[in-house]
Amino acid sequence: xxxxxxxxxxxxxxxxxxxxxxxxxxxxxxxxxxxxxxxxxxxxxxxxxxxxxxxxxxxxxxxxxxxxxxxxxxxxxxxxxxxxxxxxxxxxxxxxxxxxxxxxxxxxxxxxxxxxxxxxxxxxxxxxxxxxxxxxxxxxxxxxxxxxxxxxxxxxxxxxxxxxxxxxxxxxxxxxxxxxxxxxxxxxxxxxxxxxxxxxxxxxxxxxxxxxxxxxxxxxxxxxxxxxxxxxxxxxxxxxxxxxxxxxxxxxxxxxxxxxxxxxxxxxxxxxxxxxxxxxxxxxxxxxxxxxxxxx
Amino acid sequence: xxxxxxxxxxxxxxxxxxxxxxxxxxxxxxxxxxxxxxxxxxxxxxxxxxxxxxxxxxxxxxxxxxxxxxxxxxxxxxxxxxxxxxxxxxxxxxxxxxxxxxxxxxxxxxxxxxxxxxxxxxxxxxxxxxxx
Numbered sequence: 001x002x003x004x005x006x007x008x009x010x011x012x013x014x015x016x017x018x019x020x021x022x023x024x025x026x027x028x029x030x031x032x033x034x035x036x037x038x039x040x041x042x043x044x045x046x047x048x049x050x051x052x053x054x055x056x057x058x059x060x061x062x063x064x065x066x067x068x069x070x071x072x073x074x075x076x077x078x079x080x081x082x083x084x085x086x087x088x089x090x091x092x093x094x095x096x097x098x099x100x101x102x103x104x105x106x107x108x109x110x111x112x113x114x115x116x117x118x119x120x121x122x123x124x125x126x127x128x129x130x131x132x133x134x135x136x137x138x139x140x141x142x143x144x145x146x147x148x149x150x151x152x153x154x155x156x157x158x159x160x161x162x163x164x165x166x167x168x169x170x171x172x173x174x175x176x177x178x179x180x181x182x183x184x185x186x187x188x189x190x191x192x193x194x195x196x197x198x199x200x201x202x203x204x205x206x207x208x209x210x211x212x213x214x215x216x217x218x219x220x221x222x223x224x225x226x227x228x229x230x231x232x233x234x235x236x237x238x239x240x241x242x243x244x245x246x247x248x249x250x251x252x253x254x255x256x257x258x259x260x261x262x263x264x265x266x267x268x269x270x271x272x273x274x275x276x277x278x279x280x281x282x283x284x285x286x287x288x289x290x291x292x293x294x295x296x
Numbered sequence: 297x298x299x300x301x302x303x304x305x306x307x308x309x310x311x312x313x314x315x316x317x318x319x320x321x322x323x324x325x326x327x328x329x330x331x332x333x334x335x336x337x338x339x340x341x342x343x344x345x346x347x348x349x350x351x352x353x354x355x356x357x358x359x360x361x362x363x364x365x366x367x368x369x370x371x372x373x374x375x376x377x378x379x380x381x382x383x384x385x386x387x388x389x390x391x392x393x394x395x396x397x398x399x400x401x402x403x404x405x406x407x408x409x410x411x412x413x414x415x416x417x418x419x420x421x422x423x424x425x426x427x428x
């Protein structure tokens with residue numbers, strides 16, 4: 001039987017764990033609000049950019065140079081997969097679901113005979129892929145701090161990707177990230193970044209074409225498109241980072257809420273055990289006294 | 297005199313959104329003066345000043361943008377800019393210092409930054425109309 005002191009120490013240690021988890025929950029909740037605001041604030045820019053792009057996309061014939069971001073290289077052999085995870089743990093299944101999904105995707109692409117390379121973003125996915133497919137990592141980005149550095153971080157990665165793309169190092173780039181659905185649920189999503197997937201904005205494009213296709217372009221459509229495409233890549237990445245950041249905070253909040261509740265339950269059951277043990281000791285002592293008195 | 301709605305948007309947030317009289321936008325091939333009822337134009341921008349004038353032609357706000365796009369139609373003008381700073385928050389001496397530092401480097405990125413910094417300096421030094 002554990003001594004009373006042992007149980008008391010255990011109760012105290014679970015109690016302080018609960019304090020930590022509940023504090024982390026509060027922090028995550030306030031960060032979540034901020035991340036959500038950021039994601040909200042970024043929306044007008046990206047939606048505008050998408051609109052402009054879709055109204056221009058129709059005018060792009062298969063071309064050379066930057067237009068390739070839209071039309072593709074014509075090949076389908078070399079892939080780059082970019083898993084976007086968090087830098088820190090203690091957020092439930094957030095990171096592991098990204099890693100699992102990416103791993104599955106890479107395996108299935110390899111099964112189709114494609115070459116796959118990885119650019120993990122965030123410490124958790126970098127560490128994971130460093131263990132399982134080290135030689136496929138060509139670059140990694142950690143310590144991004146999207147909420148404080150903002151757009152710069154996305155720009156770095158976007159520049160790197162485009163450099164690789166125009167060097168002919170890959171034909172397609174796929175992002176794997178947690179899409180922010182609500183504060184408590186995230187959905188692992190794959191998004192093709194390069195070449196740009198315009199199929200989802202097709203409907204909008206048709207609408208746009210019928211209503212106002214009479215824009216004057218200055219200097220001309222091609223020049224604008226050439227400016228627009230690289231920016232679009234960056235902004236897509238930025239959007240994904242913001243979503244993932246908000247998702248991370250949400251996941252952490254949920255995980256810490258659970259942990260706090262579990263700690264509470266544990267304290268309750270330990271307290272019960274403590275009281276029972278205490279009573280058992282008292283009873284035992286009473287029996288000793290009584291039997292001692294009887295024997296006299 | 298009518299007004300035109302003007303949005304200035306950066307990737308991080310919506311910076312300006314109001315009904316105004318005139319906007320001067322730094323188009324790639326030269327400045328565009330945008331008044332209510334402007335024809336539909338889509339233009340890419342060079343680094344330069346975005347000047348916002350009220351209905352009675354007084355300067356309301358002035359910004360420096362490092363390039364981007366403008367979408368203009370008769371009722372609305374939207375400027376998408378990658379980095380936006382308010383003009384009067386810029387400091388001439390710090391820009392000069394930046395130019396000096398960048399001047400010695402020769403990689404592509406710093407050359408690009410240099411041209412933006414130069415445009416910034418120009419935006420601060422060159423005079424403009426407080427009232428048009």
